[in-house]
Amino acid sequence: MEEYRQEVQKALDFARHLRFDKTHPWHRGLVALYGALIEYSDSLIHLVENKKSGAIPVIFRSLMEAYVDFKNLAEDRRYGYYMEASYSKEWIRVLESANSSDNPYLAAIGGDPNLSAQAEAERGKLAELRKNGFQPLSQYAKFEKAGMEEEYRSIYNFLCAHSHNNIRSLIDRFIEIDEEGQDIKLVFFREYTRGYFDHYLDTCMHYLRNGSHNIHAVLETGLEREFPV
Numbered sequence: 001m002e003e004y005r006q007e008v009q010k011a012l013d014f015a016r017h018l019r020f021d022k023t024h025p026w027h028r029g030l031v032a033l034y035g036a037l038i039e040y041s042d043s044l045i046h047l048v049e050n051k052k053s054g055a056i057p058v059i060f061r062s063l064m065e066a067y068v069d070f071k072n073l074a075e076d077r078r079y080g081y082y083m084e085a086s087y088s089k090e091w092i093r094v095l096e097s098a099n100s101s102d103n104p105y106l107a108a109i110g111g112d113p114n115l116s117a118q119a120e121a122e123r124g125k126l127a128e129l130r131k132n133g134f135q136p137l138s139q140y141a142k143f144e145k146a147g148m149e150e151e152y153r154s155i156y157n158f159l160c161a162h163s164h165n166n167i168r169s170l171i172d173r174f175i176e177i178d179e180e181g182q183d184i185k186l187v188f189f190r191e192y193t194r195g196y197f198d199h200y201l202d203t204c205m206h207y208l209r210n211g212s213h214n215i216h217a218v219l220e221t222g223l224e225r226e227f228p229v
Helices: 002-015 023-049 053-075 079-098 102-111 115-131 139-145 150-153 155-161 167-174 198-218
Strands: 175-177 185-186
Touching: 002 023, 002 198, 023 053, 023 079, 023 175, 023 198, 053 139, 053 155, 053 167, 053 198, 079 102, 079 115, 139 150, 150 155, 155 167, 167 175
Parallel strands: none
Antiparallel strands: 175 185
């Protein structure tokens, strides 16, 4: 835990040396995703320290997804077009729903007189991206591009079970079996043994350190050596 905390602080300290063009989509996306790795890491440490176990796998999943996007974008600037395709796809869904339903949660958007024009503009952007070979990617496709198929089929699967409240995760969180294996009891705020989440923290610290190394290498600060991988 202490090593991870120091890694977060070190990432923050050296982040002041990052020089990038805030008007450039690639730079903007890369730095924002790196920020996500730092902030999710800080949240994980806080959750473990305060024994808020229920949210730990959910935050870990978000950090892992951010790392996959960061890794892909750092290695190939064109990956940003896939991200833009996903952005347009999701906005189209929201705009079309706001325009064709009385969804109270979209009332503010639905009242915009330019709604149809906005939706049409996003459809045009997405069509152009698809034409150039950049379609919205599934999570598996993202992991595959990052060379992380094995992680997708293992770690990520378990994390998604927690995010979706799959029976597997409900058993892990709320059911305890007695020593004889004859009876079970349901518990809230289950007490985990010390070090239970160390494998989560070790993996996330590895992702953060790799992210720190890569961003300093890509943005040519000369400080990537401070984050040996």
